[in-house]
Amino acid sequence: MGIGKTSSKNVFVMGLVLLILILLAAAPLYASIYTVILLTSVLMYVIIAVSWTLFSGPTGYISLASAAFFGAGIYTSAILGNTLPLPLVIVLGGLISFCLALLVGALTLRLKGIYFVMFTFGLVELLLHFIMWWEVNITGTTGRVVPPVANTTVFYIMLMILVILLLTALFIRRSRYGLALQSIGENEEAASHSGVHVTALKIIIYAVSAFFMGAAGAVMATRWTYIDPTIAFNPLISFMPVLMAIFGGIQPLYGPIIGAGIFTYLEQFLITRFPYYYMLIFGIFMLVAILYMPEGLVGLAQRIWKKSSGKKHADT
Amino acid sequence: MIVTILNVVIAGLLLGGIYAVTAVGLSLQYGVARVLNIAHGEFIMLGAFITWSAFTLLGINPLVSLAICGPILFAVGYILYRTLFTRLRISSPTPGAFEGNSMLACFGLLFIIQNVAILIWGADIKGYTYLTSSVDFWGAKFSANRLITLGFALVICLLFYLFLAGTRLGKAIRAAAQDPDTAGLMGVKINQVLALCFGFGAMMAGLGGALISMCYEIQPTMGLEYTMIALIVMVLGGLGSIPGSFIGGLILGLVGSIVTYVEPGLSLVAYYVIFMLLLLAKPTGILGK
Numbered sequence: 387m388g389i390g391k392t393s394s395k396n397v398f399v400m401g402l403v404l405l406i407l408i409l410l411a412a413a414p415l416y417a418s419i420y421t422v423i424l425l426t427s428v429l430m431y432v433i434i435a436v437s438w439t440l441f442s443g444p445t446g447y448i449s450l451a452s453a454a455f456f457g458a459g460i461y462t463s464a465i466l467g468n469t470l471p472l473p474l475v476i477v478l479g480g481l482i483s484f485c486l487a488l489l490v491g492a493l494t495l496r497l498k499g500i501y502f503v504m505f506t507f508g509l510v511e512l513l514l515h516f517i518m519w520w521e522v523n524i525t526g527t528t529g530r531v532v533p534p535v536a537n538t539t540v541f542y543i544m545l546m547i548l549v550i551l552l553l554t555a556l557f558i559r560r561s562r563y564g565l566a567l568q569s570i571g572e573n574e575e576a577a578s579h580s581g582v583h584v585t586a587l588k589i590i591i592y593a594v595s596a597f598f599m600g601a602a603g604a605v606m607a608t609r610w611t612y613i614d615p616t617i618a619f620n621p622l623i624s625f626m627p628v629l630m631a632i633f634g635g636i637q638p639l640y641g642p643i644i645g646a647g648i649f650t651y652l653e654q655f656l657i658t659r660f661p662y663y664y665m666l667i668f669g670i671f672m673l674v675a676i677l678y679m680p681e682g683l684v685g686l687a688q689r690i691w692k693k694s695s696g697k698k699h700a701d702t
Numbered sequence: 703m704i705v706t707i708l709n710v711v712i713a714g715l716l717l718g719g720i721y722a723v724t725a726v727g728l729s730l731q732y733g734v735a736r737v738l739n740i741a742h743g744e745f746i747m748l749g750a751f752i753t754w755s756a757f758t759l760l761g762i763n764p765l766v767s768l769a770i771c772g773p774i775l776f777a778v779g780y781i782l783y784r785t786l787f788t789r790l791r792i793s794s795p796t797p798g799a800f801e802g803n804s805m806l807a808c809f810g811l812l813f814i815i816q817n818v819a820i821l822i823w824g825a826d827i828k829g830y831t832y833l834t835s836s837v838d839f840w841g842a843k844f845s846a847n848r849l850i851t852l853g854f855a856l857v858i859c860l861l862f863y864l865f866l867a868g869t870r871l872g873k874a875i876r877a878a879a880q881d882p883d884t885a886g887l888m889g890v891k892i893n894q895v896l897a898l899c900f901g902f903g904a905m906m907a908g909l910g911g912a913l914i915s916m917c918y919e920i921q922p923t924m925g926l927e928y929t930m931i932a933l934i935v936m937v938l939g940g941l942g943s944i945p946g947s948f949i950g951g952l953i954l955g956l957v958g959s960i961v962t963y964v965e966p967g968l969s970l971v972a973y974y975v976i977f978m979l980l981l982l983a984k985p986t987g988i989l990g991k
Binding site for chain 1: 732738786789790793794798801802803805806807809810811812813814816817818820821926930933934937941967968970971974975977978981982985
């Protein structure tokens with residue numbers, strides 16, 4: 387593949403992304419309020435899935451702590467939402483998740499593979515049960531009310547977080563840190579021998595990805611208006627980004643975006659049409675995705691593309 | 703004072719027996735078949751609901767139901783491995799990729815099994831009473847069903863251990879656990895053995911579920927909690943170690959009982975704290991290699 391071809395492809399992709407962003411930004415002008423709310427949940431899942439892929443994609447560490455970071459953001463919003471202005475609450479929500487991820491990252495340095503997966507999921511359950519116990523026994527109240535914010539405001543903030551996240555992800559991929567992350571995923575020991583600060587890099591990127599999840603959580607709390615530990619630390623938030631990213635395809639940046647978009651739309655569609663079968667259909671979808679599309683939708687599309695374009699050229 | 707200690711210890715062992723049975727099943731599935739079965743709790747739930755249905759609809763004694771649940775869940779697990787997981791194992795490029803993919807497939811299974819159960823049995827909490835007369839232990843009182851549960855849990859684990867240690871198939875399973883490729887070269891029918899292991903794991907979950915239904919209330923969404931406990935016990939005992947899982951189950955049961963005595967409501971929190979400290983300090987567990 388020539389260099390000229392890639393750059394023209396890049397220009398095309400950039401143009402497409404800009405167009406989509408403009409269409410999205412103008413959505414509240416032409417779309418119904420229902421569409422805007424739906425788009426807000428799509429954006430929320432896209433943010434979580436892209437942040438998850440930011441760390442777990444290149445390194446291969448499957449983190450199931452997304453719900454913990456997201457929930458930390460939600461609780462920040464619930465506790466400080468009444469006293470502090472919204473932008474500050476969102477940044478604080480992100481920062482608290484950031485610090486939590488720094489701590490988790492520093493603790494789990496030595497854990498690899500399945501141990502890391504279990505630790506991160508354990509964290510979600512630990513926070514959930516601890517806060518539940520705390521609310522029942524210490525404060526005596528379960529659940530909190532979050533001051534509501536207008537739907538379009540929530541939508542624009544989500545969109546802004548997504549744009550910042552995409553720019554960050556792009557920056558990391560293009561920089562030497564992206565390459566270093568990739569090398570950690572391929573062979574951690576070799577990476578560390580080639581001069582990559584494996585530990586520091588892993589922790590920082592993990593914390594950055596947690597920042598965006600926390601910020602998204604802080605915004606989303608204002609839309610939900612009522613939260614309790616089981617809503618804030620819903621284990622589904624941990625599993626969904628993994629599935630979305632794998633469904634869409636982990637490699638390219640747009641893979642998780644496509645996966646999250648389709649999954650969220652599917653979720654809304656199934657909930658309204660088949661409320662009793664929704665999770666069942668969802669499970670079947672997951673199995674099919676894992677069995678038949680190991681490289682995700684993007685991988686599948688590329689395979690079909692290769693097959694059809696391969697036929698046009700000579701069989702060598 | 704002594705009565706209180708006795709109370710706490712025996713309650714812990716009663717709880718631990720159930721934990722041990724379910725963790726041994728998970729340990730077998732992960733240690734040999736390399737599937738981290740997140741849907742393990744759903745198999746436990748199935749066992750519990752089959753027993754509940756057999757008791758309330760047909761009046762079958764829950765202890766007799768053990769002989770029904772075991773084979774049914776064994777068949778479910780075996781068929782799942784032969785179809786789903788064998789396919790994944792062949793298509794995954796590395797063992798590591800298989801671990802990741804099979805775990806995600808288990809999430810899919812979790813949703814499917816849980817929601818099929820809700821469609822069949824409804825989402826409500828269910829329960830039945832069986833042998834609730836109390837038995838006296840030097841002043842500490844326990845209901846008979848819980849003591850029977852412990853007895854059966856111990857017997858099931860012991861039988862299973864003897865099966866692994868003493869039979870040809872058990873030897874093949876242990877060989878496959880150590881090195882599946884070499885075991886295959888030595889004439890072990892590896893796909894068959896792995897599928898049997900997954901089936902036995904599901905069977906243990908089913909038996910555990912049947913025992914649970916005798917003592918506790920059950921509902922279709924109960925699975926994840928039991929999965930997490932089985933996971934903690936498995937790590938506590940050492941990944942893949944069957945005796946380790948057994949001992950780990952009893953230890954965790956004791957911890958749960960002590961914490962519940964001191965501050966009820968914190969037992970799950972205590973489990974996760976132990977779990978995370980353990981992962982940090984000694985991820986290989988007490989009997990791990």
